Structures are given as structure tokens and as C-alpha cells.
Amino acid sequence: MSQLFIILATSLAVLLIAYLTAISARDLIRLLISLELMFGAVFLAILPLFSLQASTAFAIVVLTIFTSSSELLVLITAIVLLDRSKRGIELEKVAVGGETL
């Protein structure tokens, strides 16, 4: 069993568990946590690139960490705003433009 297999299989498992968490979520907090798990799977998937182009891989990791962090911070703000306007963070309350769920 090679290290590359362990890393890729772990990345895939974390990604699939994050998908399961996302589709079973009933509120936006759980959805946010599943998104962070997906980014964790991305970090693991980038790891083999360090054996080929370490500097490029490091640049990709830095970009991924900062863009995902800013995306998650804005999502947290959106959750707080949704709670203010809809008085709840359940997924059933997320409806845009008259869409009904």
C-alpha cells in the first residue's frame, strides 16, 4: 500500500463524507461545516503535487487557503444576516426570488 494511495483515498473519503453531510444538513451551520470539510479534502489532494513542483504546490495551497477562508467568512456573515431577516437558519428558509422549497 503506497503513501500516494493512502493520501488520495483519504481525500476521497473526506470529500464523500462532506457530500453526505451536505445533503443531510437541515441548517446552514452544518452546510458550512461540510464546505470546510470539502476544502480539507482539497488540501489533501494537493499534497502529491509537492513531490513534483513544490513551489507551485505551495502557491496553490496559499491561494486555496486564503480564497476559501474569505469565502467561508462571507458565508458566516450571510448566515448571520439570514438569521436577522428570516429569524432562523434552517435550509427551508433559504428561498430566493419567490422560490418555494
Add this chain to the structure above:
Amino acid sequence: MDTGTLIIAAASVFTILSAIGVLLTRDNLYAALYMSVTMLLIAAIYAAYNIQQVVVFIAFVFVGAVGMITIAIAATYRYIPAKKISVGWIIPVIIVFAITSYFYYGFATFNLKTQELSLGFEKLSTEYMVLLVFLFSLIVIMMLSAIKLARRVEL
């Protein structure tokens, strides 16, 4: 299987177990805590390869900042939802994992040897500084936009 592979395999097993904890727990606070443990274990896998720069970024930026905010907001909205995981979704997930892992096992047959990692912090002060300043500016602008949106909702 050598010692390095054993350490990485153990960290990978605990990573998957803590990710399963996120899926199975009913409390948002514990889900956020399990998520932080998962991210720290992913950072530990990077540490096993001596990629300390990424360990610092994941531990301090992703877990230390975003993860702590997520834990705080999960403690605020500690909503306990009803379980909704259906077996109909778990079966295709297991099938996809089995098929992909079979091909990974056949083709991913070599160990990883990382390169030139000791130069990371030296390059950080020169090549990556413009990139980091740009990304910090991006985060500040996005948070300012969020504050403006929040004030508009209050009005």
C-alpha cells in the same frame, strides 16, 4: 510498510473517523469541533512530510481563524436537527469510493518525496509577499462588503 507510511496511515484513519464524527453527531457544536480536529489531522499529514509552511497556514489561518469562528457560531446556533441520512445515498457513495480506490490502488503505487521545502519561508519574504498582501486586501474588501450588507439589512 515503513514507519513513515504507518504514521501517515494512522493519521489518515483518524482523519476519516473524525470526518465521520461530523456526519453522525447531532449537535452543531460537536460537528464544528470534529471538523477542526479533521483539519488539524490533515495538517498533521503535511507535518509528516515536513511541509511546515502549510501546517502553519492550516493551523493558524484555516483552523485558528475560520474554524474558531465556525465553532463560535455553531455554539450560538446550537440547533439539533433530525437525522435525514438515507441509505439510498450511502450505497452510491460506497460504490464510488470502492471503484475509485480500486484504480488508486492499481495506479498510485509510489511513495511521495517532497522537494525543496526548506526554501519555503525564504521565498515567502520575496516571491509570495505581493501575493499575500493581495490576498489579505481581498479578505478585507470582502469583509467590508459584508459589513455594508449587514448595515443595509439593519436599516
